[in-house]
Amino acid sequence: MKKFINEPDNIVNDTMEGFVNAYSDRLKKVEGSNVIARKAKKGKGKVGVIIGNGSGHEPACIGFVGKNMLDCNAYGGIFAAPGPDTLLEAIEEADNGEGVVVLISNHAGDVINSKMALDMAEDDDFNVAGVILYDDIASAKKEEEEERRGTVGTLFNYKITGTYAEEKHSLEEVVKMAEKVRNNTRSLSVATVPGTSPITGQKMFEIADDEIEIGMGVHGEEAACNMKMDTAKNIAKIMCDKLIEDKPYSDGDELAVIVNGCGQTTYMELLIFFNEVRKYLKSKNIKVYKPGIGNFVTTQEMGGIALSFCKVDEELKLLWSKETDAPGFPKLLP
């Protein structure tokens, strides 16, 4: 394995230490806890928004803590959900008397630990609510949406719900916004090359040299199907069709779009792929609103692209594009 690390046991600590020192003007690590939080004093009346996640997917989700995004990120082990104690510490740090919404990306460990943390927080008289996020259409059938995994589409929620909470809506309203964004979101990924586990040094799965897998999870979970490598244009069409068919997104809609690089896919390819998505959606009379193109949720150096759509109205457009200082979020506005 040729990764720039020290002891594998220290990866999480070393990553956090590098991160909070790089962005010490705005972010901090909560003393004694694997929680990344904003440094600025909290404004009165703002509901907290947090998420816990396994590390190894950077910039997700430490890179999404900041003004108009998350208040805290509870940072777990490599590909492992943070424990309930860490999530509780994130809730405590994010609470400002108005309560905290815990966004939960739908994976078994994240759901179990987040629910335990929510119970513990209620016992401690915090006003809390959890919203489970699921967006990966490859991981369960339509009408079984709640069984689907949370993948890169959760980023719409971190940004839109995060910005909404900044406008000082109530806990119930913030929960409703998170549910609305989730319900408007669908994602699908395609993998070309496996990533390497930074702990074991092993490839995370196998793919034939001339094939790609459609529907791979963010931890290398089994794909829905595989196909021969094809042009960006053809792959974009296949993925758009699957997403449009599921939602459905239809004629006249406007979509915020994420073209997410999974690790080693170049920005050049992301731009070419985005261009094909844009043209195909245009042919369906669907408009793209301020795309996010880059590496947001990675699976180490896995090759591949995750495509995610969120149907947006005027309110959601403003919330999606409003500026944030979260280091991992793109500059959507000039």
Add this chain to the structure above:
Amino acid sequence: MKKFINEPDNIVNDTMEGFVNAYSDRLKKVEGSNVIARKAKKGKGKVGVIIGNGSGHEPACIGFVGKNMLDCNAYGGIFAAPGPDTLLEAIEEADNGEGVVVLISNHAGDVINSKMALDMAEDDDFNVAGVILYDDIASAKKEEEEERRGTVGTLFNYKITGTYAEEKHSLEEVVKMAEKVRNNTRSLSVATVPGTSPITGQKMFEIADDEIEIGMGVHGEEAACNMKMDTAKNIAKIMCDKLIEDKPYSDGDELAVIVNGCGQTTYMELLIFFNEVRKYLKSKNIKVYKPGIGNFVTTQEMGGIALSFCKVDEELKLLWSKETDAPGFPKLLP
């Protein structure tokens, strides 16, 4: 080859089309020319700052066009300098009556074509000047700095000189600033895994499974030496020592730092590596000012890290950190 492209001959056009459509709120392609430019009307009295470069290194350099950075980027073929005509079109687009500075990353094709374009522009009565940038300490000895290649350290110049020009200094002053930044900058890279040429589908070079190469160029040019893979801490120390020894950067200095991912190296690793750089510099009483950590100048999906230092004073700190809407530049300020 499993890259998300269409016809290899169309890579450059497809990439540009994706890019200008993604950022159509601020950027445009100059009609009939491979030049990316700002959309906003030019302020009177501003010297233009441009650069030409081969494509395949995205976000470099199309991603560095924007307010407080470049006015234009003349975008060449894959790893090939743009022709003099394209560079001349970039000069014409960037000129606002105050002249244009052409930053030139030191590679044979870029230098020859830029010099031709400068001659042609002078014949057309434009007020122009070229500044050749070189920063890679592995590519020529000390005292032969002018023979060195331009690599990731050129990013300091795009930002600092770009912001300086925005403040409406004269052509001569902008040239002096570009020279100052160049003279304060040194870079060194280390490669773990070769990238794949998107045209031929071939690996760009070979590296043994347990080795890394120090001093690789941005097109896979021969490295200065190789060594066994080591910890992030040890590699950071070796690279810092070589950079400090060359400049020298010394006790009490403050450095802007770039930790550049070459393609497939994860953000997790860049953060861990940055943390070791930071700690080692601290042990030498050298301070880090607002690091840029991410993929800025890539060589397709090459694995590796380029480390670059620029000694900064109070003026340079302000210029480096001031906000820009260039899509490829990080958010240095909260």
